[in-house]
Amino acid sequence: MMWRRAMTVYRHSIEVMFQHCDPAGIVFYPRFFDMANEVTERFFADVVGWPFRDMHGVDRRGIPSASARLDFRAPARLGDRLDWEMHVGRLGRTSATLVYHAGCGTMAVLSGEVVIVHADLDGVRPLPWRDDVRAVLAAHQQAPVAS
Amino acid sequence: MMWRRAMTVYRHSIEVMFQHCDPAGIVFYPRFFDMANEVTERFFADVVGWPFRDMHGVDRRGIPSASARLDFRAPARLGDRLDWEMHVGRLGRTSATLVYHAGCGTMAVLSGEVVIVHADLDGVRPLPWRDDVRAVLAAHQQAPVAS
Amino acid sequence: MMWRRAMTVYRHSIEVMFQHCDPAGIVFYPRFFDMANEVTERFFADVVGWPFRDMHGVDRRGIPSASARLDFRAPARLGDRLDWEMHVGRLGRTSATLVYHAGCGTMAVLSGEVVIVHADLDGVRPLPWRDDVRAVLAAHQQAPVAS
Amino acid sequence: MMWRRAMTVYRHSIEVMFQHCDPAGIVFYPRFFDMANEVTERFFADVVGWPFRDMHGVDRRGIPSASARLDFRAPARLGDRLDWEMHVGRLGRTSATLVYHAGCGTMAVLSGEVVIVHADLDGVRPLPWRDDVRAVLAAHQQAPVAS
Numbered sequence: 359m360m361w362r363r364a365m366t367v368y369r370h371s372i373e374v375m376f377q378h379c380d381p382a383g384i385v386f387y388p389r390f391f392d393m394a395n396e397v398t399e400r401f402f403a404d405v406v407g408w409p410f411r412d413m414h415g416v417d418r419r420g421i422p423s424a425s426a427r428l429d430f431r432a433p434a435r436l437g438d439r440l441d442w443e444m445h446v447g448r449l450g451r452t453s454a455t456l457v458y459h460a461g462c463g464t465m466a467v468l469s470g471e472v473v474i475v476h477a478d479l480d481g482v483r484p485l486p487w488r489d490d491v492r493a494v495l496a497a498h499q500q501a502p503v504a505s
Numbered sequence: 506m507m508w509r510r511a512m513t514v515y516r517h518s519i520e521v522m523f524q525h526c527d528p529a530g531i532v533f534y535p536r537f538f539d540m541a542n543e544v545t546e547r548f549f550a551d552v553v554g555w556p557f558r559d560m561h562g563v564d565r566r567g568i569p570s571a572s573a574r575l576d577f578r579a580p581a582r583l584g585d586r587l588d589w590e591m592h593v594g595r596l597g598r599t600s601a602t603l604v605y606h607a608g609c610g611t612m613a614v615l616s617g618e619v620v621i622v623h624a625d626l627d628g629v630r631p632l633p634w635r636d637d638v639r640a641v642l643a644a645h646q647q648a649p650v651a652s
Numbered sequence: 653m654m655w656r657r658a659m660t661v662y663r664h665s666i667e668v669m670f671q672h673c674d675p676a677g678i679v680f681y682p683r684f685f686d687m688a689n690e691v692t693e694r695f696f697a698d699v700v701g702w703p704f705r706d707m708h709g710v711d712r713r714g715i716p717s718a719s720a721r722l723d724f725r726a727p728a729r730l731g732d733r734l735d736w737e738m739h740v741g742r743l744g745r746t747s748a749t750l751v752y753h754a755g756c757g758t759m760a761v762l763s764g765e766v767v768i769v770h771a772d773l774d775g776v777r778p779l780p781w782r783d784d785v786r787a788v789l790a791a792h793q794q795a796p797v798a799s
Numbered sequence: 800m801m802w803r804r805a806m807t808v809y810r811h812s813i814e815v816m817f818q819h820c821d822p823a824g825i826v827f828y829p830r831f832f833d834m835a836n837e838v839t840e841r842f843f844a845d846v847v848g849w850p851f852r853d854m855h856g857v858d859r860r861g862i863p864s865a866s867a868r869l870d871f872r873a874p875a876r877l878g879d880r881l882d883w884e885m886h887v888g889r890l891g892r893t894s895a896t897l898v899y900h901a902g903c904g905t906m907a908v909l910s911g912e913v914v915i916v917h918a919d920l921d922g923v924r925p926l927p928w929r930d931d932v933r934a935v936l937a938a939h940q941q942a943p944v945a946s
Binding site (some may be wrong): 660675676678680681682683685686689704708709714716717718721722723724727760771773776 | 822823825827828829830832833855856861863864865866867868869870871874911920925943
C-alpha cells in the first residue's frame with residue numbers, strides 16, 4: 359500500500375534585483391540564503407501567524423539555523439522571477455527541516471534545506487514548539503512514501 | 506601503512522561586525538556565507554596569486570558555487586574574532602571542494618564546504634583549472650588517510 | 653500668477669525584514685539606501701519601461717549615483733511597512749535628482765535625495781538621457797512654484 | 800592671527816571585495832555606507848575604547864544616524880584599496896558629525912558626513928556623551944580657521 363499525506367507547499371516569488379547580483383551579473387550565492395530566509399520570514403508572518411516582530415520583540419523567541427545547504431542548478435540573473443517553494447521535512451520537538459526549491463519558469467535554479475531550532479533568545483536554549491506553531495508546520499510536512 | 510600528505514591550511518580571521526548581526530544580536534546566518542566567500546577571495550588573491558579582479562575583469566573567468574553548506578555549532582556575537590581555516594577536499598578537473606572550519610577562541614562555531622566550479626564568465630561553461638592554479642589547490646588538499 | 657505642474661509621484665511599499673535590522677532592533681541605516689535603490693529599480697522597470705536587466709545587459713548603460721543623502725526622522729522596526737514616495741527634482745541633460753520620502757502610517761521616517769547619472773557602463777562617461785526616458789522622468793518632476 | 804587646533808584624523812583602509820560590487824563591476828553605492836559604518840565601528844573600538852559590543856550589549860547605548868550623505872567622485876572597483884579618513888566636524892551635546900574622505904592612491908573617491916546621536920537603546924532617547932567619549936571625539940575635531 360502506498361500513501362502520501364496531503365501536503366501544503368508554501369510558495370513565494372522573489373525577483374532578482376540589482377542588490378542580489380555580483381560583478382559576473384548573476385546572483386551572488388550568499389544572497390540565495392537571504393532569499394531563503396525571506397521565504398521563511400514570510401511563511402511565519404502569513405501562514406503561521408507568528409511574525410518575527412512578535413517572535414523576537416514580544417515573545418523573546420527566535421529560530422536560529424543549525425545548518426543550511428543549497429545546491430545550485432543554474433545561475434539566476436538580474437530581473438529573473440524566482441518561484442520559491444518550501445515545505446517541512448523532518449519535524450522535531452524543538453527543530454524543523456525546511457526544504458526549499460526555486461525555479462525560474464521551467465528551469466530548476468536551486469534546492470536545499472535549512473534546519474531551524476526554536477530557541478529562547480536570551481539563553482539560546484532550544485525550546486519545544488508551541489502547539490499552534492507545530493500544527494502549521496505539520497500541515498506543511500511531506501510524509502515519507504511507504505509501500 | 507598509514508600516511509597523510511603534508512597539507513597547508515589557509516587561515517584568515519574575521520571580526521564580527523555590526524553589519525553581520527541580526528536583531529537577536531548574533532550573526533545572521535547568510536553572513537557566514539559572505540565570510541566564507543571572503544576567505545576564498547583572500548586565498549585566491551594572497552595564495553593562488555589570481556585575485557578576483559584579474560580573474561573576472563581580465564581573464565573573464567569565475568568560480569561560481571555548485572553547492573554550499575554550513576553547519577553551525579555555536580552562535581557568534583558582535584565583536585567575536587572568528588578564526589577561519591580552509592583547505593581543499595576533492596579536487597576535480599574543473600571543480601574543487603573548499604572545506605571550512607571557524608572558531609572563536611577554543612569554541613567551534615561552524616564547519617562546512619562549498620563546491621566551486623571554474624567557469625567561463627561569458628558562457629558559464631566549466632573549464633579545466635589552469636596548471637598553476639591547480640598546483641596551489643593541490644598543495645592545500647587534505648589527502649584521505651590510507652592504511 | 654501661481655502654477656504648479658501636474659506631478660506624478662511614484663509609490664512603492666517595502667516591509668522591514670529581518671535582513672534589514674541591526675542588533676538594536678531597528679533598520680541598519682545603509683539598508684535604507686538599499687531600499688531607495690529598490691524603489692528606483694522598480695520605477696525604471698514598471699514606469700520607465702527600461703528594466704536594469706536591459707539597461708545593463710543589453711544596452712550597456714547604467715545610472716550610478718553622484719551623491720546620496722538621507723535624513724532620518726524616526727527609527728523603523730522589524731515588520732514596519734514603509735511607504736516610499738519618489739519624484740524627480742532637478743532634471744539635467746545627463747543626470748536627475750531623485751527625491752524620496754518614506755513613512756510608516758502617519759509617521760515620517762526619512763527623506764532625502766540621490767543624484768543619478770546616465771552613463772556608458774564601459775567607459776563610465778555621462779550620456780544624455782534617451783528621449784523616451786527623459787519624458788517619463790519629466791512627467792514625475794516637481795516644478796518650482798512661481799508667482 | 801590664524802590658528803588651527805591640532806587634529807587627529809582616524810585612518811582605516813578597506814579593500815573592495817566581491818560582495819561590495821554590482822553587475823556594473825563597481826561598488827554598489829549603499830556598500831559605501833556600510834564601509835563608513837565600519838570605519839566608525841573600528842574607531843569606537845580602537846580609539847574611543849568603547850566597542851559596539853559593550854556599547855550595545857552591556858551599556859544599552861547606541862549611535863543611530865540622524866542623517867547620512869556621501870558624494871561620489873570616482874567609481875571604485877573590485878580589488879581597489881580604499882584609504883578612509885575620518886574626523887569629527889560639529890560636536891554637540893548628544894550628537895557628532897563624522898566627516899569622511901576616501902581615496903584610492905592619489906584619486907579622491909568620495910567624501911561626506913554622517914550625523915550620529917548618542918541614544919538610549921531602549922527608549923531611543925538622545926543622551927549626553929560620556930565625558931571620556933566626548934574627550935576622544937573632541938581630540939578628533941577639526942576646528943574652524945579663524946583670522
